[in-house]
Amino acid sequence: MTPMEKDPSDSMYGIKKLIQKKPDTKAIIGQFPGRLGLFIFDTELIKEVLTNHKYYSKLNSENELSLLINARGITKAEGDDWKLHRRIISEAFQYDLFNGMVPVILDGANEILNLSDKTPRTLLLPNDIELVTSDAVTRIFFGLRSKDLIINGKPASEEATQIIRKNAEFSKRGIQLLLGNWPMNLSSSYRKHKKRILNFRNVFRQKIQERMQQIQSQEHQEKKKTDLLEILLQHRIKHNNDLTQTLSDEEILDEFAVFFLAGKDTTSLLVSMALYCCVTYPEWGEKLIKEIHEHVGDLKEFNVESLNTMNVMTAFLSEVLRMYPPAPALLMRTANCDHYIGKMFVRKGYIVNTIFLANNYSPKYFKDPDHFDPNRWMKTEDKDEGTKNPFAYIPFSAGQRNCIGKHMALIEAKLIICSILKNYKISLDDGFKLKMGSHSIGYGPAEPIPLKLTPLSFYEK
Numbered sequence: 350m351t352p353m354e355k356d357p358s359d360s361m362y363g364i365k366k367l368i369q370k371k372p373d374t375k376a377i378i379g380q381f382p383g384r385l386g387l388f389i390f391d392t393e394l395i396k397e398v399l400t401n402h403k404y405y406s407k408l409n410s411e412n413e414l415s416l417l418i419n420a421r422g423i424t425k426a427e428g429d430d431w432k433l434h435r436r437i438i439s440e441a442f443q444y445d446l447f448n449g450m451v452p453v454i455l456d457g458a459n460e461i462l463n464l465s466d467k468t469p470r471t472l473l474l475p476n477d478i479e480l481v482t483s484d485a486v487t488r489i490f491f492g493l494r495s496k497d498l499i500i501n502g503k504p505a506s507e508e509a510t511q512i513i514r515k516n517a518e519f520s521k522r523g524i525q526l527l528l529g530n531w532p533m534n535l536s537s538s539y540r541k542h543k544k545r546i547l548n549f550r551n552v553f554r555q556k557i558q559e560r561m562q563q564i565q566s567q568e569h570q571e572k573k574k575t576d577l578l579e580i581l582l583q584h585r586i587k588h589n590n591d592l593t594q595t596l597s598d599e600e601i602l603d604e605f606a607v608f609f610l611a612g613k614d615t616t617s618l619l620v621s622m623a624l625y626c627c628v629t630y631p632e633w634g635e636k637l638i639k640e641i642h643e644h645v646g647d648l649k650e651f652n653v654e655s656l657n658t659m660n661v662m663t664a665f666l667s668e669v670l671r672m673y674p675p676a677p678a679l680l681m682r683t684a685n686c687d688h689y690i691g692k693m694f695v696r697k698g699y700i701v702n703t704i705f706l707a708n709n710y711s712p713k714y715f716k717d718p719d720h721f722d723p724n725r726w727m728k729t730e731d732k733d734e735g736t737k738n739p740f741a742y743i744p745f746s747a748g749q750r751n752c753i754g755k756h757m758a759l760i761e762a763k764l765i766i767c768s769i770l771k772n773y774k775i776s777l778d779d780g781f782k783l784k785m786g787s788h789s790i791g792y793g794p795a796e797p798i799p800l801k802l803t804p805l806s807f808y809e810k
């Protein structure tokens with residue numbers, strides 16, 4: 350086996366170069382402590398994995414801290430339980446909720462990024478954008494600004510972010526990987542952290558109960574469905590609290606954590622890389638800015654339909670997701686039974702993953718794949734194979750368990766980008782060189798991108 354090429358400025362360099370030299374590579378094998386890992390590139394084999402979820406379990410799903418956070422959420426649920434969660438959330442993710450999100454996200458971006466500030470300054474990406482995307486989850490879910498919900502002395506989204514970080518730190522400790530959860534409980538910092546999570550849950554549980562009382566005191570009058578909690582509780586009332594048909598308080602709480610985990614980093618990485626590309630590929634940056642100024646009069650009048658008609662923006666984001674996919678692979682899985690993927694025998698316990706990013710850089714699917722070209726998503730003729738094959742380009746995964754937050758993420762990303770570009774000219778610090786690596790749960794800048802904002806009013810003088 351030849352070792353993969355390395356480049357310190359890009360953790361995915363080896364995979365990109367491998368697929369460019371050998372575009373017909375079907376899979377690669379890796380060695381993990383005590384087991385083999387199979388990383389699939391071939392689109393037919395990816396399809397097989399994504400349509401046979403029953404053969405796999407998510408790695409680490411028995412981790413105590415992660416169970417405390419979202420044991421009953423959609424990402425962990427399996428079988429009929431998963432179907433119920435997926436159906437209820439899909440029903441909730443409808444036009445009314447999405448349209449209701451628009452002013453909520455704009456308001457959050459405006460307030461957190463201080464967009465009315467008319468002095469030049471620098472944002473650090475993705476960290477500053479993460480403040481907006483994490484606050485957005487609290488607003489969309491609970492209808493509350495994060496800063497209006499103080500938990501353990503901090504705004505809710507900040508506390509959630511810190512809890513998740515700490516969980517990851519504890520999970521990396523060898524002792525837990527080796528012996529499971531119980532020895533961790535000997536450590537006082539671990540026990541303290543668990544208490545912190547339980548307190549976090551208590552505050553949110555109380556919010557859910559308060560809202561339920563409010564809804565019931567209005568004698569079940571349907572309120573406008575502007576936040577997810579309202580929709581999920583109305584669903585419960587409609588199903589007479591039958592928990593085989595609807596979600597309990599604990600499941601709703603777990604879904605909040607799932608959305609937080611799944612949505613905040615991925616979306617902030619997409620926005621960050623889009624802003625980076627806007628500066629680095631100025632011919633496309635200018636086209637995007639032109640479309641924003643032509644389409645968007647007053648941001649307050651914006652809605653989902655106006656976002657959907659922004660063709661340059663849609664193609665631009667598709668290309669950003671091709672070159673810089675925030676989720677370059679599935680969450681790690683292990684095979685829970687012996688089976689075959691194509692002709693490859695997979696033994697129970699093997700690690701299995703599909704590397705989405707590989708085909709994004711394959712000349713078989715995208716002409717000149719290292720070149721940033723949103724036009725490949727706008728063409729009607731001579732289209733790249735990767736824009737046609739349903740398993741070649743899948744930044745949101747595919748099959749039954751694809752990303753349920755895809756539309757939410759794209760709406761959020763478009764709104765944050767419009768809010769910034771409508772108010773500022775953007776540039777990068779001189780000499781900045783992008784390094785890509787693993788960022789939280791995704792693939793993103795290994796070091797913050799310093800994005801300079803100069804108010805447009807400066808140029809009008």
Ligand code: HEM
Nearest residue numbers: 608611612615616619676679680745746750752753754758
């Ligand atoms: C650019 C942003 C995003 C990207 C690239 C992305 C990507 C993905 C991918 C690749 C998966 C499959 C993971 C796996 O099966 O291992 C996934 C699943 C999921 N995503 Fe996203 N995601 C994004 C934003 C969001 C947002 C904003 C939310 C919710 C607020 C969300 C919620 C979920 C959930 C709940 C699942 C699991 C679905 C299931 O198991 O049925 N995602 N996402």
